[in-house]
Amino acid sequence: MVPLSYYLLLSAVLFSIGAVGVLIRRNVLIMFMSIELMLNAVNLSFVAFSRFLDSLEGQVFVFLVMAVAAAEVAVGLAIIICIFRNKATVNVDEINLMKG
Amino acid sequence: MPIPLPTVNLIDISPEIILGVFGVLVLLIDLFLRRERKGHLAVLSLIGVVGAFYASLRLWGSSHYAFSQSIVVDNLSLFFNGIFLLGTALVILMSVSYIRREGINLGEYYSLLLFSTLGMLIISSGNDLIILFLGLELVSIPLYILSGFARTNLKSNEAALKYLLLGVFATAFLLYGIALVYGSTGSIKLPMIAKLLSDTAVSSNPLLFIGMGMLIIGFGFKVALVPFHMWTPDVYEGAPTSVTAFMSVGVKAAGFAALLRVLLTALDKLQFSWVSILVVLAILTMTVGNVIALVQTNIKRLLAYSSIAHAGYLLLGLVAGSRLGVSSILFYLVVYALMNLGAFAVVILVGRKGDQNLHLNDYAGLGYRYPLMGAAMSIFLFSLAGIPPTAGFVAKFYIFSAAVKEGFVKLAIIGVLNSALSLFYYLRIMVIMYMREPEKKEVLPILFSPGLVIALLIAVLGVLYLGILPSRVLDLATSAIRTFLSG
Amino acid sequence: MPIDFLPILILLILSALMSGGMVFLSHLFGRKEPNPSKLSPYECGIPPVGDARLRFSVKFFVVAMLFIIFDFEGVTIYPWAVIFRKLHLFGLVEMGVFLGVLLIGLVYIWRKGALQWD
Numbered sequence: 001m002v003p004l005s006y007y008l009l010l011s012a013v014l015f016s017i018g019a020v021g022v023l024i025r026r027n028v029l030i031m032f033m034s035i036e037l038m039l040n041a042v043n044l045s046f047v048a049f050s051r052f053l054d055s056l057e058g059q060v061f062v063f064l065v066m067a068v069a070a071a072e073v074a075v076g077l078a079i080i081i082c083i084f085r086n087k088a089t090v091n092v093d094e095i096n097l098m099k100g
Numbered sequence: 101m102p103i104p105l106p107t108v109n110l111i112d113i114s115p116e117i118i119l120g121v122f123g124v125l126v127l128l129i130d131l132f133l134r135r136e137r138k139g140h141l142a143v144l145s146l147i148g149v150v151g152a153f154y155a156s157l158r159l160w161g162s163s164h165y166a167f168s169q170s171i172v173v174d175n176l177s178l179f180f181n182g183i184f185l186l187g188t189a190l191v192i193l194m195s196v197s198y199i200r201r202e203g204i205n206l207g208e209y210y211s212l213l214l215f216s217t218l219g220m221l222i223i224s225s226g227n228d229l230i231i232l233f234l235g236l237e238l239v240s241i242p243l244y245i246l247s248g249f250a251r252t253n254l255k256s257n258e259a260a261l262k263y264l265l266l267g268v269f270a271t272a273f274l275l276y277g278i279a280l281v282y283g284s285t286g287s288i289k290l291p292m293i294a295k296l297l298s299d300t301a302v303s304s305n306p307l308l309f310i311g312m313g314m315l316i317i318g319f320g321f322k323v324a325l326v327p328f329h330m331w332t333p334d335v336y337e338g339a340p341t342s343v344t345a346f347m348s349v350g351v352k353a354a355g356f357a358a359l360l361r362v363l364l365t366a367l368d369k370l371q372f373s374w375v376s377i378l379v380v381l382a383i384l385t386m387t388v389g390n391v392i393a394l395v396q397t398n399i400k401r402l403l404a405y406s407s408i409a410h411a412g413y414l415l416l417g418l419v420a421g422s423r424l425g426v427s428s429i430l431f432y433l434v435v436y437a438l439m440n441l442g443a444f445a446v447v448i449l450v451g452r453k454g455d456q457n458l459h460l461n462d463y464a465g466l467g468y469r470y471p472l473m474g475a476a477m478s479i480f481l482f483s484l485a486g487i488p489p490t491a492g493f494v495a496k497f498y499i500f501s502a503a504v505k506e507g508f509v510k511l512a513i514i515g516v517l518n519s520a521l522s523l524f525y526y527l528r529i530m531v532i533m534y535m536r537e538p539e540k541k542e543v544l545p546i547l548f549s550p551g552l553v554i555a556l557l558i559a560v561l562g563v564l565y566l567g568i569l570p571s572r573v574l575d576l577a578t579s580a581i582r583t584f585l586s587g
Numbered sequence: 588m589p590i591d592f593l594p595i596l597i598l599l600i601l602s603a604l605m606s607g608g609m610v611f612l613s614h615l616f617g618r619k620e621p622n623p624s625k626l627s628p629y630e631c632g633i634p635p636v637g638d639a640r641l642r643f644s645v646k647f648f649v650v651a652m653l654f655i656i657f658d659f660e661g662v663t664i665y666p667w668a669v670i671f672r673k674l675h676l677f678g679l680v681e682m683g684v685f686l687g688v689l690l691i692g693l694v695y696i697w698r699k700g701a702l703q704w705d
Binding site: 066070071073074084085 | 656
């Protein structure tokens with residue numbers, strides 16, 4: 001059987017890739033995808049823990065994370081459409097009115 | 101293998117059920133209402149809030165778990181319910197005329213407010229990391245929409261996008277923290293985690309500490325602690341003012357409710373390690389919030405930084421971690437809800453369509469043109485700064501003395517110095533209100549709508565009452581934690 | 588346990604080699620005589636319509652958003668159906684509540700006209 005640490009390592013790597021993606025990419029849609037990557041990295045460690053601890057709670061959690069992620073993406077897309085209608089851009093550097 | 105089914109006792113979650121049903125009702129009735137009659141929905145929402153409050157009152161005094169230990173019904177959760185419902189009721193009162201003025205009087209506004217409040221109620225009674233997570237998301241997702249509710253206003257769009265991106269980013273950290281805590285202890289039930297942590301093999305697992313750090317980062321984003329506060333000023337400035345008011349009070353209180361449960365129930369054994377983190381965060385949060393607030397010229401941004409500073413004061417109670425600390429957090433949150441919502445009510449009154457008239461100079465001369473409103477604003481500002489005889493003073497006094505009693509004397513001194521610093525910018529608004537002539541002569545008169553006046557009255561009376569006779573609410577706060585810290 | 592999967596691994600490697608080899612060899616030895624109709628994208632035999640990089644109608648986004656939510660409904664029902672008998676009445680009522688809430692959402696988007704294409 002593949003040891004737990006392999007899953008955790010993969011999950012940590014995916015999470016970091018996602019986090020770096022959110023911080024350095026400037027296209028809102030790609031930032032969204034990076035966030036999804038982070039959430040799914042967490043799902044991976046939930047499933048791995050659930051398997052190794054032999055408890056189902058982790059898998060239940062994954063279902064709820066998926067539901068929440070779906071809701072967040074739906075809201076996110078709506079907001080992006082709204083911005084695009086007003087300003088025709090998906091670049092976060094151009095969406096910066098407020099400073100101080 | 102038979103599956104254990106939970107026993108269902110709907111009375112235990114009756115406040116949540118009532119609020120949820122009313123949220124859905126508002127959503128459905130809205131479909132059949134004409135645009136100019138959306139005000140009725142505010143009345144319906146208020147009935148729902150009052151109903152949930154009544155249901156919480158009926159449950160007062162109970163102390164047990166429900167739904168296979170995933171829900172806890174105790175006085176602490178019911179006290180928090182009271183804070184959330186009070187805040188929501190005031191925000192609904194403030195919103196009616198505001199959203200009509202801004203042209204965003206859609207029925208969804210009220211149902212989203214109710215759903216967000218429902219999330220807060222769920223957080224306050226969560227006894228399980230799943231429930232806490234779901235509650236936090238139910239608070240946040242409607243707020244992402246609400247902060248972008250002024251669809252044609254680019255600032256509002258931007259606020260929604262920033263809030264969403266950073267909010268989901270924070271959620272990911274929070275979840276990773278939950279996953280690591282679950283993985284290293286093997287349970288997601290808060291009391292069970294506490295029990296498992298008495299085993300040193302479990303409580304010395306490095307994964308647990310990483311998980312705890314991630315949890316603190318996640319909650320830090322939600323309640324806007326420095327250095328996780330970057331989103332706050334922009335979101336507070338761009339969002340519609342009534343939504344900003346709701347966020348500054350509701351989300352903060354909900355975040356602290358979750359922090360209290362996680363840190364003091366589940367991770368109590370690790371107090372030695374999280375206290376030192378929180379001390380640093382508290383110092384940073386108070387100082388940075390107050391110093392940056394000094395140079396703000398937009399009232400909403402100023403109140404945003406002031407709310408960051410208040411989160412710092414609240415952390416002091418958590419650092420103390422004692423009975424006095426927790427009950428002073430509860431008292432502080434009640435006072436904070438009243439004084440901050442009151443200040444935002446004045447901001448709504450002074451504001452103009454399209455979220456104009458928010459510069460500090462727009463407040464010039466208001467003090468003698470509208471003496472009653474000026475007096476109300478002064479009371480709120482005095483209370484925010486913590487000057488007797490207002491409630492803000494009592495609240496700060498108890499929080500600082502809780503910190504001193506647990507030996508955090510230096511921290512309390514930093515807190516006191518910070519609130520002295522905050523006097524400068526709160527007083528500056530008053531100086532502008534009373535001592536400066538308005539620049540432009542033709543000023544539109546302020547329209548006092550009944551909802552806003554009622555909200556202002558409740559806030560003023562509350563702030564004065566709690567400032568002069570705080571003992572009844574303080575006793576309630578003390579009895580709220582009787583069962584919480586005994587386990 | 589890993590040894591049980593060895594034949595599958597060998598099959599995977601062999602099929603990858605075969606298909607990859609075919610493409611590579613035909614690329615190496617095939618005659619290349621490009622002309623405009625060969626270079627145009629293949630759209631089921633019909634002459635191509637415009638560039639592929641056109642902007643999608645915003646309506647697709649609305650459909651996508653609704654799809655995500657109702658897609659998740661299916662994901663939730665599936666494990667529920669597997670253990671339906673063990674959950675007795677409790678499971679039925681719980682799923683009824685869940686579907687009821689989704690139904691309210693459906694009524695909402697229907698009344699709001701989100702299901703209308705034009």
